[in-house]
Amino acid sequence: MPTESTFPSIPIPDVDLWTFMFERKPEERQYPDDRVIYIDPDTKRSYTYAQVRSVALDFGKGLKANWGWEKGDVLAFYTPNCIDTPAVTWGTHWAGGVLSPANPGYTAEELAFQLKDSGAKALITQKPFLSAAREACQKVGIPDDRIILMGDERDVTGRFKHFSSIRNISGVSRFRKVKLNPKKDLAFLVYSSGTTGHPKGVMLSHTNIVSNVLMGYQGEGGNLSWKGGKDNQGDRILAFLPFFHIYGLTCLVHQALYSGWTLVVMPKFDLERFCTHIQNYRITFAYVVPPVVLALGKSPVVSKYDLSSIRMLNSGAAPLTRDLVEAVWKRLKIPIKQGYGLSETSPTTHTQRWQDWQATIGSVGYLLPNQVAKYMSADETEVPAGQTGELWIKGPNIFLGYLNNPAGTANALTADGYFKTGDVGHQDKAGNFFITDRVKELIKYKGFQVPPAELEGLLLGHPDVDDAAVIGVYNAEQATEVPRAYVVPRKGIEGTKEKERDIMQWIEKKVASHKKLRGGVVFVDDVPKSASGKILRRVLKERVLEEQKKALKAKL
Template identity: 55%
Template sequence: MPTASHYPRVDIPDVDIWTLIFNQKNRAFPDDKIIYQDADTGRSYTYEQVRSTALEFGKGLKANWGWKKGDVLAIFSPNSIDIPPVIWGTHWAGGVVTPANPAYTADELAFQLKGTKARVLATQMSCLPVAVAAAKKVGIPEDRIILLGDERHPTAKYKHFTSVLNISRSTRYAKTKVDPSKDLAFLVYSSGTTGVPKGVMLSHRNIVTNIHQLKAGEEGNLSWNGGADKSGDRLLAFLPFYHIYGLTCLVHNAIFSGLHLVVMAKFDIERCETSPTTHTVPWPDWRRHAGSVGKLLPNLEAKYMTSPEDDSEPQEVPVGQVGELYVRGPNVFMGYLDNPAATAACVSPDGWFRTGDVGYQDAEGFFYITDRVKELIKYKGFQVAPAELEGILTDHEAVSDAAVIGIESAEHGTEVPRAYIVPNPNIIPREKRTAEEGEKICQWLQAKVAPYKRLRGGVRFVDEIPKSVSGKILRRLLKEQAKKEEAPVKAKL
């Protein structure tokens, strides 16, 4: 039987994001409550300043560029307190926001701009050269590249977003009506760690639901007027706003609850002494269940299923057994942009989303994620989780970092695990990166795992493990590297 959330169900209002945030009838905090503050400059937005800035920008979109329902604005920027008003100004005008990773190259950004048919690109001076090059590739006019942040263009060739106004005032613009369940709010692109990035379609209702779920999950532990000085709780925002977690748990959650968000362009550990402030693990249990992703938020249900290699139907596994996580609820995304095949492959007709996450649920209802289905190595009918082997390998004194992938082996007639290892230079200096040293690590691991998990593909020593900006191992690049290697180091197992 699928597991339902232990939280009471919450009523999800049938409204769009703007209406939820700025037309709240029971809002507890005042208009002058600071919501977003820049960690470097101290510049800030109060609740009312966010609303008025967003409103003026939304009117400017309509006045300057004839903005229509469904038009897309792209944001290519590090975290900034200017991002929220640009998002909600776009929503007020009926538009959709697609946030892009500021580390993208021009080609990577152009791929997203083309796929979403973006009409306007918002960026910062630090990202401007890449933004201009990408816009040129897809035909976005230079006068539709606008700037965020404190820095202005020296020749004013690119306008600051606050200059996008309804200057004439001769035409009165009204908020565009949207259908919360059907109309998109965001197009967030997947990381592309296992293939080409895909546009994830999120409706207004998806986000509104998630805001209420997060509020319930806080269980009253965060408030706008808490703390010793009664100035309210503060959240440190360093997780990227181009990622859905940053968008919902930080940007939207803060303004809905009146919390003070201190925004960092990126994480700087030297300036940070804090702990996570928003999560799904119940507050009293976070020390007791280290490693768990927590319990289900309200209005959700979940189950773990088998991942058969043949065409047979997946079967639900009992509590405590490992399987693929399926979830269902009103915050599940609408599907992939212009990709019905990918959507059908992961969202069933009755609303179950195959997350691709592998894990299990314990007897108390806490969920654990141990790997990804697409990353599982299929060895003669057995499934090997790379993350498990990586966790063991990094306990070895000679291993600084590790990544495990599956490679096709003609000798074994199946996929076999291979480890790419960054050695500890104090134990394995560069001149000792030999097959013999790799063999020693293979033998060490062999004593700790079942036979089917052995490193039959051997060990490769590398200078670094390729990872995305969010820390995900880019196994696709390692697989490409493996194909190019003519003489792999093999362990004689």
């Protein structure tokens, strides 16, 4: 029988995100209007709850007045974390729009694919990213006057408007909030890389996000609060996880406003600044990923700072080993729990309870409320507790499908509503879930998904490459997988170190940073393939394991 959540079931209101966030009854939102929610630690700029609502409302009206924004129109994001992101997001929702966030590390070509696939009508970015943003928009026919800026820098030429000018117009009182069907209308189109090499547009409804915010709130078990603590300032969360990723989008942007937490927003991760902000703002909690846990356990930088205000860290996006958790506890006495989720699940489906973090290290914890889950064998029959299978999950947080991809949707969602996660694991007798491997072949570099087929396709375009295969190789120093290419060189080309560097640099110019061949290039005589021509990555991974065993024996 499928496992039901051990958390009490919670009511999921049938409302869109604007209503959920800004039209709650006073007793449902316990914190005041002047509560500071988002802070930029570099500029000291901030937003209170009331300011977020006001700016979002003006922006939503501006979209309608300036561009005739209609229900279902897509606004793409191409920007690092910014405290303007929440207001722009909910303003777009007020106007009936859909947000599609893109990685600011994307090349113009990669961004153009997402803009075209999502049908984006406009793009919001920051000034340092204008060049690539404009190039991508030109490829798909988005005019310059549909590229807008946010953040602190403005375009001195006046060619590209700042979002604040989109909202600062008169005569917009006639516009009204668009009526939405929360269960069917999209709130977000987030892109998740597929093994085919092209990212897939994950369609997330308003109900998907509303339900996951409420589920996540229950998962933290009342341990985080908007008030209290030693200074009565409540919990302060350090936000470096990218807002273009569903992990940061739901767990940080949405959860902070719903719960009244103060979010100290970093544009991207930097260890020195991470530690500085924890010390200066007395950060009490952070959502992190394993490479950050590794740095906290080993980096000498950490010793220069007082991190004692941290009450708990939550790690997600990739598996976390016992060694990393115990190293941080031994060094800093900071506890770390683990959670699990995917873009298709909005994202969080499991979390360890605060009180259980030490007893269940290695587990992703318990199933969050309003969900059922089961582990399935290769022939799609359910396996009992303790046995390994693929995790299937059903709940109100499960996505609606992949945009423009009915075959992918049919393969991922069952007729009775289960999502096949592609992740393999088991459940113990106490109800803890474990994730041990992936059915899918995606490489996870620091939480980012790297599709091997995309890199293989690019490699085959190199004039000196006859064949290629890419796999993920675990790098203990970085606590993450890194992409490694196995290349068959063209006849007459020697597999030298110089040629390896040439190929790596060639790829580097064509992809986002997280897709670089950090695992190097290995020259081989042939790429192992099945009779049907499918690359046998399993064979290459087994080869790596044998090499690692030999290397370990040599050290002993």
